[in-house]
Amino acid sequence: MTEPLENKKIVLGVSGSISCYKSIDLASRLVKAGALVDVVLSDAAQEFITPLAFQSITHRNVISNLFEYSSENPLEHITLAREADVIVLAPATANSIAKLANGFADNAISAICMATTAPILIAPAMDGNMYHNKAVQKNIDLLIEHGVHFVGPNAGRLASGLIGLGRLVEPEIITEHIKIVLGLTGDLKGMQIVVSAGGTQEAIDPVRVITNRSSGKMGYAIAEAARDRGGEVTLVTASSLPEPPGIKCLHVMSVAEMREAVLDSCNGADALIMAAAVSDYRPAEIANQKIKKKKGEENNISLDLVKNDDFFLEVPSGVMRIGFAAETEDLLSNAEIKLNSKGLSFIAANDVTQPDSGFNVDTNRVTLIDNNGKVEALPLLSKYEVGNSILDKMLQMSK
Ligand SMILES: Cc1cc2nc3c(=O)[nH]c(=O)nc-3n(C[C@H](O)[C@H](O)[C@H](O)COP(=O)(O)O)c2cc1C
Numbered sequence: 001m002t003e004p005l006e007n008k009k010i011v012l013g014v015s016g017s018i019s020c021y022k023s024i025d026l027a028s029r030l031v032k033a034g035a036l037v038d039v040v041l042s043d044a045a046q047e048f049i050t051p052l053a054f055q056s057i058t059h060r061n062v063i064s065n066l067f068e069y070s071s072e073n074p075l076e077h078i079t080l081a082r083e084a085d086v087i088v089l090a091p092a093t094a095n096s097i098a099k100l101a102n103g104f105a106d107n108a109i110s111a112i113c114m115a116t117t118a119p120i121l122i123a124p125a126m127d128g129n130m131y132h133n134k135a136v137q138k139n140i141d142l143l144i145e146h147g148v149h150f151v152g153p154n155a156g157r158l159a160s161g162l163i164g165l166g167r168l169v170e171p172e173i174i175t176e177h178i179k180i181v182l183g184l185t186g187d188l189k190g191m192q193i194v195v196s197a198g199g200t201q202e203a204i205d206p207v208r209v210i211t212n213r214s215s216g217k218m219g220y221a222i223a224e225a226a227r228d229r230g231g232e233v234t235l236v237t238a239s240s241l242p243e244p245p246g247i248k249c250l251h252v253m254s255v256a257e258m259r260e261a262v263l264d265s266c267n268g269a270d271a272l273i274m275a276a277a278v279s280d281y282r283p284a285e286i287a288n289q290k291i292k293k294k295k296g297e298e299n300n301i302s303l304d305l306v307k308n309d310d311f312f313l314e315v316p317s318g319v320m321r322i323g324f325a326a327e328t329e330d331l332l333s334n335a336e337i338k339l340n341s342k343g344l345s346f347i348a349a350n351d352v353t354q355p356d357s358g359f360n361v362d363t364n365r366v367t368l369i370d371n372n373g374k375v376e377a378l379p380l381l382s383k384y385e386v387g388n389s390i391l392d393k394m395l396q397m398s399k
Contacts, residue, residue, distance in 0.1 A: 003384065004179045004228045006034035011084045011116075013109035014054075016044020017091035018159045019125040019168040024049065026090055026171035028057050033175070036060065038080050040108045042096065066108040077108050081115035086182055089113070091125035091168045094136050100148070101139035119181045121149045123174050128164025151177040151245075173245055179228045180246040186230030187395060192269040193231045194319075195223040196262055196276035198239030201253045204303065205287035209253075212277045215360040216241045218324070218350075218383050219275035223247050225387035234265040238276060255279050259311040271320040271394055274312065281305035312342040320398055322390060323347045324366075326358065335369055345397050346370035348390060356380060368393055 010030055014023045023039075030037045039054040040063040051062035066077060073079055081087075089096060089109065096109060100122075105111040113120055122143065130136060131153060144150065152169035169177075197219020201209040216239025223235040227246050234248045236258055243249045250261040255278055266272055284304035294301065315321055323344045325335035328351075335349035348366040352358030357365040357380065364386045367377045370393070378389055 003034055003382075004182065005030060005175075008035045008085045008182060009038070009083050010035045010178065011038050011040060011080050011087045011112060011118075012054075013040045013042075013087065013089040013092075013096070013112070014045045014049070015042040015089065015091060015093040015096040015109060016047060017093050017125040017168070018048065019091045020045050020048040022168055022171055023090055024053055024057065026088075026174055027054055029171055029175050030178070031058055038063070038084075040064075040077075040080070040112060042093075042107055042109055044093070044095075063108045066111060077112050078115050081112045081118070084112075084116055084118040086118055086178060087113060087116055087120045088123070088174070088178055089120065090123035090171075090174055092122045094124075094126050094130050094133070094139075097122065097124060097136065097139050097143065101142040101146075119147075119149060119184070121151060121174075121177060121181050123151050123169050123177075124153045124166070125168035126153070126166045127158055127160055128162060128166045131164075131166040149177070149181050176224075176245040179224075183228040183230050186228065188226055188229040188231035188391065191226075191231050191271070192234070193223075193226045194234045194236065194262060194265045194269045194272045195219050195226065196236045196238075196258060196272075196274045196278075197223070198237050198241075199277045200238045200255050200258055200279045202255065202279050202282035202308075203253075203286045204283050205289065205291045207290050210279060210281070210283065210305075212279065213352075213359040214277035214326075215239060216276075217360065217362065218364060218386070219273075220244060221383035222273055222275055222387035222390060225384050226391055229388075229391060231391075234269075236261040236265060236276070255282065255308040255311075259309075259314075263311065263314060266315050266319050269319050270398070271322060272315055273322045273390060273394075275324050277326060279308060282308055310342065312344070320345050320394060322394060324350055326350045326352045328353050332367065332369065332375070335367070339369055339371060344371065346393060348386070370397065 037058045051064045054062045099110040105114040154167040155165045156167045198216035199212040199214035201211045223233045226233045236250045252258045284306045321344045325338045327334045331349050331351050339347040350366050356363050364383050365380045369375050
């Protein structure tokens, strides 16, 4: 499977808000992600921004007037409405939201929205009082009732200088929500998937911990891939990476906290994918105060460590268990030992000695080994693609 926006047909409607400039960034992100972006501008939007700006980024026609068509096809708006995978209205003004809620079709954006069966995602942007206006709220409720998706608005400093709710959500977050909307009918729809990520931290004293080099990127990529295929995802994370939208995130530090959060989340789940690097040992005692440097001749101190229990074995048997083995030697044999001792369905063996795979990079190279003895070496892939390969195998093995 490729990246989620690759070759997706996205109609981006831009209406007349001061935040129009942000939709240039949005269009650019979508194009970079491989989407085919058709921009439709309202008349008011063109008071803020020109069709040329968008055309230069999308390299496609921009619809700026329903009746002045630039292509051969005077019914271009109907073609776009029919072929779109998703329609995104960002920024959406109070006026455009009102048109959509009440069935108006008097400009290109509203006509396309009326004529489509594709999902619609709206990112409102307006002054705080405008947003709280009863008519606006009623229109939003009506659209939600009709199955239209919303992202935002955010709270913050508005163009008027007032602080309030009404800011357009940042383009990178809108992009994530487009993926979520596109994935709603994906092949993981109805499945509950728990993913763990990051390196656990075991306290030595109030300021020091034992941890490892795991960044959490692999677990986050799996969680995002599962979300983008319609899965309901819980991410138990010991990483400080930003929370991905559309994913329930539970933050933990120690193995004991991770155990509790994972076992709780596994109730009713279909699968657990443990991408976290879980500490095998923890200090036997946690010092109440910061351990001070010894004075005089005494150079060495020692730390007693005790083994952490392996909670994989406590996961209910109905939950498919998938693990990771980050190894620096004897990759396959070490991974097989882990596969069998933890009762996993399959394991991703990960050679972390290579600069392009393993910790804190965006690519990875893993070998999937299952409990039937099948071994599949994957090439170097983005972590998102590795996530999708793991999810493909999870689906195959759950049939
Ligand atoms: C400087 C300026 C900024 C505006 N910003 C917004 C805005 O952020 N949100 C909004 O709903 N309307 C805003 N408006 C009002 C809309 O542009 C106006 O309601 C227009 O009719 C919207 O048309 P459209 O929905 O077809 O784009 C703004 C108007 C001006 C003059």
